[in-house]
Amino acid sequence: MTAPAAFPDSARPRLARGIRLQWDDVRSQSMLLFPEGALELNETAAKVLELCDGERTVADVVGILEARYPGADVGPDVKELLGRLEERRFVTRDGRPPAKERP
Amino acid sequence: MSDNGGRAHSNDERPATLIAELTYRCVLRCPYCSNPTDCGDARYRRELETEEWVRVFHEARRLGVLQLGLTGGEPLLRRDIVELAAGARAAGLYSTLVTAATPLPRERLIELRDAGLDHVQVSIQDATPEESDRIGGTPGAFPKKIEAARTAKELGFPLTLNFVLHRHNLDRLGGMLALAEELDADRVELANTQYYGWGLHNRDALMPTREQVERSRDVFEDARLRLGSRMDLLYVIPDYFEEFPKPCMGGWGRRAIVMAPNGDAMPCQAAASIPDLTFPNVRDHSLDWIWWESETFNRFRGFEWMQEPCRSCARRDLDYGGCRCQALLLTGDARATDPVCSLSPLHDIVVQARENPELRPLVPLEYRSMKGTALSR
Numbered sequence: 001m002t003a004p005a006a007f008p009d010s011a012r013p014r015l016a017r018g019i020r021l022q023w024d025d026v027r028s029q030s031m032l033l034f035p036e037g038a039l040e041l042n043e044t045a046a047k048v049l050e051l052c053d054g055e056r057t058v059a060d061v062v063g064i065l066e067a068r069y070p071g072a073d074v075g076p077d078v079k080e081l082l083g084r085l086e087e088r089r090f091v092t093r094d095g096r097p098p099a100k101e102r103p
Numbered sequence: 104m105s106d107n108g109g110r111a112h113s114n115d116e117r118p119a120t121l122i123a124e125l126t127y128r129c130v131l132r133c134p135y136c137s138n139p140t141d142c143g144d145a146r147y148r149r150e151l152e153t154e155e156w157v158r159v160f161h162e163a164r165r166l167g168v169l170q171l172g173l174t175g176g177e178p179l180l181r182r183d184i185v186e187l188a189a190g191a192r193a194a195g196l197y198s199t200l201v202t203a204a205t206p207l208p209r210e211r212l213i214e215l216r217d218a219g220l221d222h223v224q225v226s227i228q229d230a231t232p233e234e235s236d237r238i239g240g241t242p243g244a245f246p247k248k249i250e251a252a253r254t255a256k257e258l259g260f261p262l263t264l265n266f267v268l269h270r271h272n273l274d275r276l277g278g279m280l281a282l283a284e285e286l287d288a289d290r291v292e293l294a295n296t297q298y299y300g301w302g303l304h305n306r307d308a309l310m311p312t313r314e315q316v317e318r319s320r321d322v323f324e325d326a327r328l329r330l331g332s333r334m335d336l337l338y339v340i341p342d343y344f345e346e347f348p349k350p351c352m353g354g355w356g357r358r359a360i361v362m363a364p365n366g367d368a369m370p371c372q373a374a375a376s377i378p379d380l381t382f383p384n385v386r387d388h389s390l391d392w393i394w395w396e397s398e399t400f401n402r403f404r405g406f407e408w409m410q411e412p413c414r415s416c417a418r419r420d421l422d423y424g425g426c427r428c429q430a431l432l433l434t435g436d437a438r439a440t441d442p443v444c445s446l447s448p449l450h451d452i453v454v455q456a457r458e459n460p461e462l463r464p465l466v467p468l469e470y471r472s473m474k475g476t477a478l479s480r
Contacts, residue, residue, distance in 0.1 A: 017259050017260075017261060018221060018222055018259075018260060018261030018289070020197060020221065022195065022197075024167075024169070026114075026117065026164070026165060026166070026167045027114045027117070027167065029114075031169060033169060033170075033197040033221075034197075034261075035199065035221075035222040035224075035261050035263055035289065035290055036170060036199070036222075036263075036290070037170070038119065038169045038170065038197070089289070089335075
């Protein structure tokens, strides 16, 4: 299995279908929910995923985060996170889902 | 939330999964059904009402549950299944419909999607229509399942296919994987029969040969290399062929709650086979009390209840002594080491059951029924 190419700045990442980002107020923790499982997300990962709506590009997401945290170089971390989640098929890079898939 | 003697509950003591057996009524008659052998008993016919289930979903979420399995029997036989899916979403649970999909019409799938159902799991009994329908005991079911699986994908659901494996179908594992590929499944569960209840009753007819198990491992490994980047593949060999037992349900009262159609809360699907356990019911108790306080959920927690060789075993944190129901069914003692374990003094019971099944006379399968007369034990 070859690793997919890193996320380009122009990609429009979003959660894959059937994947849900949810705040768990019992555990005080952001969770990524998927078939038969859940992944605890740290605060940074949750903030990145909240912005990945299939319309914003990776560059947009990085820009928003850098405006929020001046001086931070978040680009490599964002791409690394998205790459790892894409490998597990939690994230896709192909933009907005067709209308019938929307909640 | 109960405070357990002033100590706050840590997150890893909380359950993650609720398996809601909405009804034991079913359209299939699989001879390894995980429902109790007395699934036709009058007490299970007093099924929880819609609002009782929805209350349980909310209580489960407050307790920490994230994943909800809407299962059965056949959950689609509940006329309120769409309302239940909506209730699950409102409670904040990630819901899976675990169905035989016989039938599951398109309109119903659309209603379920719009209600907030997250994920569909379709069970298929074998790779070919004839064999699948034979094991399910329901002629004509196979094409309906395939149709429903395709529609679920088309409507945007993640799709899991579930195949239960045994002597009659293990040689067609490659065909099952090809079917999963054709249907573009996101997940495939290939799990050998577990020998409790109906499965134990039919054990001699279902137990594969060692050669079948070995061959199937190779077939699976090939498929994993080919398909592993596209779908999640899960393969479970029969635990009778393992050296050490499985951490059943992730440990007794550690990860999951199973709820029978009448609201009996159980630590696992086979727990009703342990005769001296009484199951707290959500009509009488809160789920919170059931999880933290009830004797049943506490009985095999931790290590105090263990006997040797489990008690001093380095693996006890990994497998929790194996399956309590299997220990009871095979040794007569629910506290015994699961005899699947090669360290168990009674391991020979398992060895005898798995050796040379091809030399035994072929015994007919006894199909699941809700009459329960043949299985009064």
